[in-house]
Amino acid sequence: MSVYMLAGTDVHDPEAHQAYIQAAIASLEGFDASIKALCDENKTVEGRKSPGRLIIVEFGSRAEFDRWYESETYVNARPLRHSTAATDHLWVTADA
Secondary structure (H helix, E strand, C coil), X not given: CCEEEEEEEEECCHHHHHHHHHHHHHHCCCCCEEEXXXXXXXXXXXXXXXXXXXXXXXXXCHHHHHHHHCCXXXXXXXXXXXXXXXXXXXXXXXXX
């Protein structure tokens, strides 16, 4: 069953954040994963304010997500994200 990672990101250092984006995209290589959306234009229709950027990545399974999230390449990319943006990450299953 597919798992989707949803990441809401408010970037406070756009130039430096580019290094994280490159590292994060590269970290997906070799995993059953694909970027479904990466957009800076979104709108809250109800509830709390939307993040400045929304990213959706599909993984083939929860195990594949866990394997990627704890991979050396992504673990090494995380400090770049933490130092350049405020983020919320969650995963959801696609068991509609």
